[in-house]
Amino acid sequence: MANTAKIPVPVATPETLHFWEGTKSGELRLQKCDECSHVYFPPRPFCPGCASRKVSIFKASGKATLYSYVINHRPHPAFDGPYSIAVVELEEGPRMMTNIINVDQTPEALILDMPLEVTFKPLSDDIHLPYFQPGGATS
Template sequence: MTASHKPVPKPTPETQPFWDGTAEGRLRIQRCDACSRHYFYPRPACPHCGSDDVTWVTAGGRATLYSYVISHRPAPGFEQDGPYAIAVVELEEGVRMMTNIVGVEITPENLPLDIELRVVFEQRGDVHVPLFAPASAVDDAPTGAAT
């Protein structure tokens, strides 16, 4: 496999626990201990109630497709991937995150809204980026092939 020229995220002190989780094959999000709501993107205080009493938890890795756009003009580093889907997925914990859809031909017919998805991870440099694939593709993959 050739080296990827895709952009590599740079962890910050606030996001390091997220990236530590992805390196272990776990999707981690934050949960507020005061109001019991999950949230994403990582930040030091709950966006719902303002409490700084927050905990990192491992999400189940299940999501549904909330919205997407198919890019036919690749951004730098994605020239070999076109067309590709830039998507917003909704995790079963109720938070939404931006990602890419993989593991399926990128056509509107293959990407109905609310399709069930599962997290997979792609290594880029020193980090593992969470991507999502149709659940049927992940569930049918040989053990270890989806991560």
């Protein structure tokens, strides 16, 4: 992973601020409905399962598995060569997009359902971006 200055920086909104405050302090935060227990992502102040506004923020385990991906072969200024654009399934259920880092960016090294763990990199003072790397087998 090369030049983080070339990455489009997220702009937090009131509804997502807790997520970005979390990544800045090394936590991957999810939300859970207090009424129906649904765990969801991306952030919003109500449950997309049952519409309840009674929801809680909690720290996720950071463990995930590789759900699907592509390896982009067209050049991007943030990367030195081909790189993965992936969707991971978090241990708690929700999925999110990411890049799989600290591993060869090849089909041989990127195996669906392989265990992954979250790691964070700063893009700016306020925004630290979650990435995933091999490791952290789910219990």
